[in-house]
């Protein structure tokens with residue numbers, strides 16, 4: 463379930479929507495919006511690759527992708543789940559999993575712009 467938001471006039475890439483278990487007790491599926499707020503224009507440079515703002519949960523969270531000096535990519539999320547679980551265990555929180563899923567469903571992802579058939 464991927465929807466690409468575009469600004470009507472400028473066709474700017476704004477964000478992505480995906481369905482994730484919501485914050486309520488039933489974990490009912492809710493739509494979460496990922497908004498790209500930062501993207502490093504230099505490919506393969508060490509540091510922050512991209513930062514996303516996630517709306518739809520109790521709070522707005524920030525998910526960011528970091529390129530480490532050893533060339534490995536690492537995800538960070540500002541939610542409590544990610545902090546308590548420890549990102550070291552390689553068990554990303556649902557926000558990261560959701561974003562990975564959305565990106566995987568978009569083979570034409572080119573960083574700044576997403577092209578999809580009309």
Ligand SMILES: [Zn+2]
Pocket residue numbers: 523539540541542543544555556557558
């Ligand atoms: Zn999270």
